[in-house]
Amino acid sequence: MNVGRLLGQGQGQRSRAPKLDLSHNIILYLEDISVSFDGFKALNNLNLYIEAGELRCIIGPNGAGKTTMMDVITGKTRPDVGSAWFGQTVDLLTLSEPEIAAAGIGRKFQKPTVFPNHSVFENLELAMAGDKSVWKTLIAKLSGEQLGRIDEVLKIIGLTERVEALAGGLSHGQKQWLEIGMLLMQDPELLLVDEPVAGMTPQETEKTAELLTSLAGKHSVVVVEHDMAFVRSIARTVTVLHQGSVLAEGSMDQVQNDPKVIEVYLGD
Ligand SMILES: Nc1ncnc2c1ncn2[C@@H]1O[C@H](COP(=O)(O)OP(=O)(O)OP(=O)(O)O)[C@@H](O)[C@H]1O
Numbered sequence: 163m164n165v166g167r168l169l170g171q172g173q174g175q176r177s178r179a180p181k182l183d184l185s186h187n188i189i190l191y192l193e194d195i196s197v198s199f200d201g202f203k204a205l206n207n208l209n210l211y212i213e214a215g216e217l218r219c220i221i222g223p224n225g226a227g228k229t230t231m232m233d234v235i236t237g238k239t240r241p242d243v244g245s246a247w248f249g250q251t252v253d254l255l256t257l258s259e260p261e262i263a264a265a266g267i268g269r270k271f272q273k274p275t276v277f278p279n280h281s282v283f284e285n286l287e288l289a290m291a292g293d294k295s296v297w298k299t300l301i302a303k304l305s306g307e308q309l310g311r312i313d314e315v316l317k318i319i320g321l322t323e324r325v326e327a328l329a330g331g332l333s334h335g336q337k338q339w340l341e342i343g344m345l346l347m348q349d350p351e352l353l354l355v356d357e358p359v360a361g362m363t364p365q366e367t368e369k370t371a372e373l374l375t376s377l378a379g380k381h382s383v384v385v386v387e388h389d390m391a392f393v394r395s396i397a398r399t400v401t402v403l404h405q406g407s408v409l410a411e412g413s414m415d416q417v418q419n420d421p422k423v424i425e426v427y428l429g430d
């Protein structure tokens with residue numbers, strides 16, 4: 163590894179790749195995407211369009227392909243066919259996972275992956291460096307701008323009071339928020355969040371709804387979640403996936419009253 167390069171990345175977290183082309187107001191295009199595992203189609207001709215700044219909820223029964231869809235967007239899984247574009251010009255299928263992250267797509271997995279023996283502050287500092295290598299903290303001196311960003315993110319995630327606390331001592335919900343904060347340190351254009359409120363208390367769930375809602379506009383946010391009350395509380399447009407394709411799309415009321423959707427959920 164080249165330390166100079168690491169340093170450059172660590173100090174330039176906002177100088178990412180060429181500016182994203184959002185001239186058609188669409189940040190993500192998935193078209194005719196299919197993914198098979200041993201002949202089983204986890205995604206089957208999936209088409210999905212996400213507008214710049216929108217907060218989209220994706221629901222669907224277990225095995226519908228929701229996580230696989232995120233795997234395709236982030237480069238973890240390559241589709242057999244189809245296309246995936248980030249804005250007008252970035253072909254996601256030609257980029258590696260780190261390149262996709264650097265291009266401005268952040269992903270939050272279900273299990274929090276904060277560093278338990280580091281403080282909230284240090285976790286955010288580490289995240290700013292670009293990947294989770296301790297090296298960069300050792301070599302990078304924080305600029306005023308970077309300290310300002312940490313401060314800003316602490317406010318967004320509601321952990322200003324816990325800045326000195328060890329991440330391992332936070333509640334489950336606070337760890338999840340910290341991890342969202344770590345993603346925000348990279349200032350992603352698009353945030354993918356898989357089952358954010360699983361295991362949270364009702365109070366934590368409510369705060370998470372506020373947090374994700376507050377991110378929309380500045381970021382585009384795609385949330386996969388099974389908790390319908392939570393989805394209802396944040397949803398504008400809801401997409402229902404079933405057997406690897408879009409079954410329905412619309413407002414929460416529209417999809418919940420859609421006979422196709424009712425059948426899928428009753429049969430689940
Ligand atoms: N790496 C893999 N190898 C084989 N099969 C897989 C793999 N990943 C996913 N699948 C299968 O693809 C289908 C879709 O899985 P996926 O995890 O995308 O569903 P999901 O909608 O996220 O479900 P859940 O709500 O349970 O998280 C499932 O049948 C799953 O078993």
Ligand SMILES: [Mg+2]
Nearest residue numbers: 228229230356
């Ligand atoms: Mg899943």
